[in-house]
Amino acid sequence: MINNKAYVINSPLLIQSALRSKDLSYDPFIQDSSEKLFALDPSTMKILKTPGTLEKPALMDEFNREMHGSMLGEHLDKMTRVALLDIAASVNEIGEAFEAKSLYRWVRSVMTIATTDSLLGSHNPIKADPSLVDLLWDYEGGVTPLLMGIPKYWAPKGYEGRAAVQAALIKYYEAKHDLEPDVAEMTKMRAKVFRKYGITDAETARLEIGFLHVAVSNAIPTCFWLLSFVASSPALTASIRDELMAITTINTLDTGKREAVIDNSKFLSDCPLFVSAYRETIRQISSLVIFRRIMQDTTISDGNSSYLLKGGKDVAIAVGVSHMNPANWGSNVAQFDAERFLHEKEMEKERVPTKAYFPFSGGKHLCPGMHFAFSEILGTSAPLVLGFDIEGTDGTTLKVPKIGRSTMAEAVTKPEGEGLEMGAKFTKRKGWEGVTWRFTLA
Numbered sequence: 001m002i003n004n005k006a007y008v009i010n011s012p013l014l015i016q017s018a019l020r021s022k023d024l025s026y027d028p029f030i031q032d033s034s035e036k037l038f039a040l041d042p043s044t045m046k047i048l049k050t051p052g053t054l055e056k057p058a059l060m061d062e063f064n065r066e067m068h069g070s071m072l073g074e075h076l077d078k079m080t081r082v083a084l085l086d087i088a089a090s091v092n093e094i095g096e097a098f099e100a101k102s103l104y105r106w107v108r109s110v111m112t113i114a115t116t117d118s119l120l121g122s123h124n125p126i127k128a129d130p131s132l133v134d135l136l137w138d139y140e141g142g143v144t145p146l147l148m149g150i151p152k153y154w155a156p157k158g159y160e161g162r163a164a165v166q167a168a169l170i171k172y173y174e175a176k177h178d179l180e181p182d183v184a185e186m187t188k189m190r191a192k193v194f195r196k197y198g199i200t201d202a203e204t205a206r207l208e209i210g211f212l213h214v215a216v217s218n219a220i221p222t223c224f225w226l227l228s229f230v231a232s233s234p235a236l237t238a239s240i241r242d243e244l245m246a247i248t249t250i251n252t253l254d255t256g257k258r259e260a261v262i263d264n265s266k267f268l269s270d271c272p273l274f275v276s277a278y279r280e281t282i283r284q285i286s287s288l289v290i291f292r293r294i295m296q297d298t299t300i301s302d303g304n305s306s307y308l309l310k311g312g313k314d315v316a317i318a319v320g321v322s323h324m325n326p327a328n329w330g331s332n333v334a335q336f337d338a339e340r341f342l343h344e345k346e347m348e349k350e351r352v353p354t355k356a357y358f359p360f361s362g363g364k365h366l367c368p369g370m371h372f373a374f375s376e377i378l379g380t381s382a383p384l385v386l387g388f389d390i391e392g393t394d395g396t397t398l399k400v401p402k403i404g405r406s407t408m409a410e411a412v413t414k415p416e417g418e419g420l421e422m423g424a425k426f427t428k429r430k431g432w433e434g435v436t437w438r439f440t441l442a
């Protein structure tokens, strides 16, 4: 994938400058990796690699132009509503008590269905056949071997997961389910652009496993780590519960039962500590490296010094390094400090924390799913933290598992070993017995 010698950038201001540069491109990496990741037909690869003309922009350019608007405003709200309906149903299914043998796998299955429902609508094949949840994650775990061209014999799971999910998506796209009204605008836009450029429905399906992959692979581990950090600290749990109470209304239903309604649009305005804990969680687990190819000689600058980057070479933008640099964050950089982002403004006077924080990348490829991820992750965590005591399976306070380092293909770290297997016990809090959950986006 990497062309030749790569420049490594890890200073915050240079990262900003690099992410803004029009001469650094991500397209060559997408083109190279698509063939390996999605097992595409040569005719599709030819379309993906065709340069644009004045009359007809290249497919990737058209995509980039349409991408961001299709996950904002009413399109974002539509996706969020669908995901939150699913999440509320899953939390209501817990009832009064529940033991997850693996907290991570439980969160993974709830959120994979919620996310794919919000993207694919009522004909979501992953919901129709939940065995595809694990198969999608087998593909996710196989991305690095697939990218490295390791044969199926040595790394079968990634190949098998890919084949199963792509087969289900082929039926979905060949039946044109993406054209139905309850499908996310982003999903519709992507398939529309692929068809416009002559890519078949089967090949669209093969490509779109990649979209499902980016939609689940970072948000779901983030939610797991956030829950672990919060549940591991009784004091933090108590403070976040106070904030959540302010955005929750308790109704008595006709049946006499009580319902808690969380206003999902109020996290930013009314739950500063919860939001800060979310941002700090991402800072801790994001070991992202962003790759770009230098299309022509160009310079980047930190305001004081300029650096020449030679065309044809690659750059590795080490965002994760910047997230863990004491020069940016202070001497407690390695600790989880839930309040860290509460003091962003004061800290900025001394250091550069906001400018050192790029978990969603930046510039043209700023993650279009970042607002959805925010609503979904805080939405999943909120009723669990507010309504339940979350403990280890032995009844002791949950411990945050060891955070490892991620692979080059991951933006955030996933739990491994003991962390992956860590169970959790959810017990309805005293006073919350019988309460069910719903969300609004008022």
Ligand code: HEM
Residues within 6 Å of the ligand: 026, 064, 067, 211, 214, 215, 216, 218, 219, 220, 222, 288, 290, 291, 359, 360, 361, 362, 364, 365, 366, 367, 368, 369, 370, 372, 373, 411, 412
């Ligand atoms: C905590 C959660 C998430 C994190 C940390 C994250 C991070 C990122 C990063 C770092 C990139 C850009 C990589 C680069 O510049 O090379 C990216 C791109 C992308 N993300 Fe996310 N993401 C998250 C959630 C999501 C979700 C939930 C969705 C969709 C529902 C999504 C959809 C995308 C897409 C489509 C791209 C490609 C954008 C492009 O090609 O310009 N992401 N994400």
